[in-house]
Amino acid sequence: DAKTTQPTSMDCAEGRAANLPCNHSTISGNEYVYWYRQIHSQGPQYIIHGLKNNETNEMASLIITEDRKSSTLILPHATLRDTAVYYCIVRVRNAGNMLTFGGGTRLMVKP
Amino acid sequence: DGGITQSPKYLFRKEGQNVTLSCEQNLNHDAMYWYRQDPGQGLRLIYYSQIVNDFQKGDIAEGYSVSREKKESFPLTVTSAQKNPTAFYLCASSIKRGGASPLHFGNGTRLTVT
Numbered sequence: 001d002a003k004t005t006q007p008t009s010m011d012c013a014e015g016r017a018a019n020l021p022c023n024h025s026t027i028s029g030n031e032y033v034y035w036y037r038q039i040h041s042q043g044p045q046y047i048i049h050g051l052k053n054n055e056t057n058e059m060a061s062l063i064i065t066e067d068r069k070s071s072t073l074i075l076p077h078a079t080l081r082d083t084a085v086y087y088c089i090v091r092v093r094n095a096g097n098m099l100t101f102g103g104g105t106r107l108m109v110k111p
Numbered sequence: 112d113g114g115i116t117q118s119p120k121y122l123f124r125k126e127g128q129n130v131t132l133s134c135e136q137n138l139n140h141d142a143m144y145w146y147r148q149d150p151g152q153g154l155r156l157i158y159y160s161q162i163v164n165d166f167q168k169g170d171i172a173e174g175y176s177v178s179r180e181k182k183e184s185f186p187l188t189v190t191s192a193q194k195n196p197t198a199f200y201l202c203a204s205s206i207k208r209g210g211a212s213p214l215h216f217g218n219g220t221r222l223t224v225t
Contacts, residue, residue, distance in 0.1 A: 032211050043115075043201050043216030044154070051211075087153070101146075101153035 004088045009106040012082075018075040020105050022088030025069045032091050033064060035073045037084040038104070044087065047073065078109045114138065115217035117202050122222045124196075132187045132220045134202030143185035144203040144214065147171065154201060160185055189222065196224045 005023040012018040024033065032051050036044040048055055048062045050071075055062045061074040075082055087104040115136045124130045136143065142161050146154040156169030160179040174193025179185055185204075189196045201219045206212040 034213065036214075041199075041219070041221070043117075043203070043218045044214075046213040046215065049211060049213060103151075103153055 004090060004102055006086075006088050006102065006105045008103065009108065011108050011110055012075075012078045014080060014109055014111050015077055018078040018082065018107060018109070020073040020075075020086050020088075020107065021070065022073070023070045024088070024090045027068050027090050029068075033062065033068075033071050034089045034091060035060070035062065036087045036089065036101070037082075038087065039084045044101070047086075078107075080109050080111065083107060083109045115202055115204055115215055117200075117217035117220050119220060120218070122220055124222070124224050126224055127191045128224075129188055129190050130196075130222065130224075132189065132200055132202075132222070134185045134187065134217060136183050136185075136202075136204045136215075136217075138204055138206075138215060139182070140204035140215070141182070141207045142205045143179065144205075145169075145175070145177065145185070145187045146201040146203065148199040148201060148219075157187065157200075189224075196222060198222060 032049050034049040035047040038044045047059050048057055050062045050064055064071045085104040085106050087101050118133045144159040145157040147157055148154050155171050157175050158166055158169050158177045160166035163179055163182050166177050166179050174190055176188045199219050199221050202217045203214040205214050
């Protein structure tokens with residue numbers, strides 16, 4: 001799986017959009033970008049994934065650059081409950097569902 | 112509701128004892144996984160199983176064993192051979208091998224060995 005680089009930590013004001021960046025400059029054409037988050041002492045929660053098109057679901061939006069070397073997870077209206085560690089992962093389709101999690105970004109949503 | 116249940120949430124053992132962590136899913140998923148997480152770090156894959164009665168080693172399988180006798184169950188045994196067993200253990204499942212299906216995680220078991 002391609003390596004990803006994320007900032008160690010970020011702050012966001014409650015009610016504002018949280019934009020979490022991820023660099024994956026060595027991504028291959030058949031690798032998907034996944035986002036998970038982990039709230040302290042709980043299991044990671046799946047958020048969203050995409051290949052090359054932008055994606056949106058009830059939790060977030062995923063914006064992937066045209067060259068696919070980076071992506072941004074957007075939480076449109078962050079709440080205090082969105083405080084968590086966010087992991088960006090790239091994975092090859094049909095390579096099994098093993099995931100390698102890096103250090104992630106610790107997002108702190110403040111009142 | 113469907114999901115993954117890990118039990119117990121906290122587990123304490125003496126050094127030299129084997130201990131088994133439970134993982135049950137009612138999502139009808141084929142594939143199941145065990146990860147280990149150490150403080151401030153990401154997840155590392157211990158074992159995975161794509162189908163009943165079959166499993167494969169992950170990146171850090173030494174000192175661990177698993178079984179997959181039923182589709183819904185994938186218990187992990189931490190043996191006395193595991194040199195640093197104290198950690199947060201996470202079980203996950205996915206619909207099938209490959210494809211783009213995401214992993215669903217349980218809420219983990221925190222094992223402390225003294």
